[in-house]
Amino acid sequence: MLWLLFFLLPSFCDGRIAAQGVAHKNPNSSVHVKSRPHIYFCRSPNMEDFSCWWRPLENLTEEVSYVLTYSKDKEPQQECPDYVSSGPNSCHFDKKHTIIWKFYCLNVTAVTTHGNYTSQKHCLDVADIVQMEAPVNLSFVLEEAGGDEMGHNALLSWIYPVPAHLKYGWITLEHELQYRRVSEPDVWKVKYPLREPQVELLGLPVGEFVVRVRCRSHNARLWSEWSDPLMMSIPARPPAGKLLVLILVTGVGVVALLVVTLGLLPQSRR
Incomplete structure (x- = not known):
């Protein structure tokens, strides 16, 4: 993917040098792109791996591919190791690519036939993006x-x-x-x-x-x-007092009923 990005990056546009973080577009193109990609959320569930998600271009009808690049502290720039595991428009960094206490800076670039559109730089420390699962x-x-x-x-x-x-x-x-x-x-x-x-x-x-x-x-x-x-x-x-009264009243009623019933039985036999 990196070779495609560098191949399509224009060396100039109307005499002006293309700058990172600016949406570049062929002035003769009828394609209207409303915005550039935007990295809106990064999350680590355990400080051992993490993922970042971006919002894609709007109002785009042509084919587009996205390339996410990142650097750690002052190390050379690298490409996203996994575009699949965290779903569409995402990059997942597994344990091999996750180092805590190092500063990551990321950009995502939309590569189209009419130009390239690069997000603003998004920087993070993995320790600052820890978000646990819900209980x-x-x-x-x-x-x-x-x-x-x-x-x-x-x-x-x-x-x-x-x-x-x-x-x-x-x-x-x-x-x-x-x-x-x-x-x-x-x-x-x-x-x-x-x-x-x-x-x-x-x-x-x-x-x-x-x-x-x-x-x-x-x-x-x-x-x-x-x-x-x-x-x-x-x-x-x-309450306990009312419950005791209820039990006593019920007990007295049952005893009275038994006495009346037993008193009537001998009379019915005569």
Whole structure:
């Protein structure tokens, strides 16, 4: 792919030298290109590999190919090692091509028959683009509490979906859990930071709640996506005093019914 890029790069255009980062176009061409490619997102799930994605040219009807080149610190420029693994308009850097604590600078160039369109330079440190997967299997267990007046306790837990990301010690997870009443869509209560994949919520009132959780590497700025929301129902239950009265009344009623029934049986035999 690099030879195609260098072959098609014009040495001049209307007497002006073509500059990197500027969209070049044949002035006699009727092709109208609205923009140049744009590297909009890079992500590493584990500090061992990473991928970058770009937005392609708009309003282009002719055939186009994309070449991503990169350099590490002051090393020579190289081409993307893998255009396939992370999907269309992407470049994937496997473990062999990923080195933390080195500065990567990337450009992507759209190569067309009428000219070449190069993105702005996108520079990154792999440690700064770590974004974990969203937690899964969020669940809860209701625990005994002091009745509706004092609230109910719920133990929530979840797991990280790719344990292999954590086994080498690069990543230390921290979590954030949010919950709210179903009837209050904008009133989230927050539990953060959480070092373990579980938390106990104390004194929850009766009602329906929505719970969600996300995570990130301790030193990273990017959070994962939110987990699937969990619906949590806190049921009402009668206070202990009322429950005791109900049991006594029911017991007395059953005894009275038995006495009446046993008293009527001898009379029916006469």
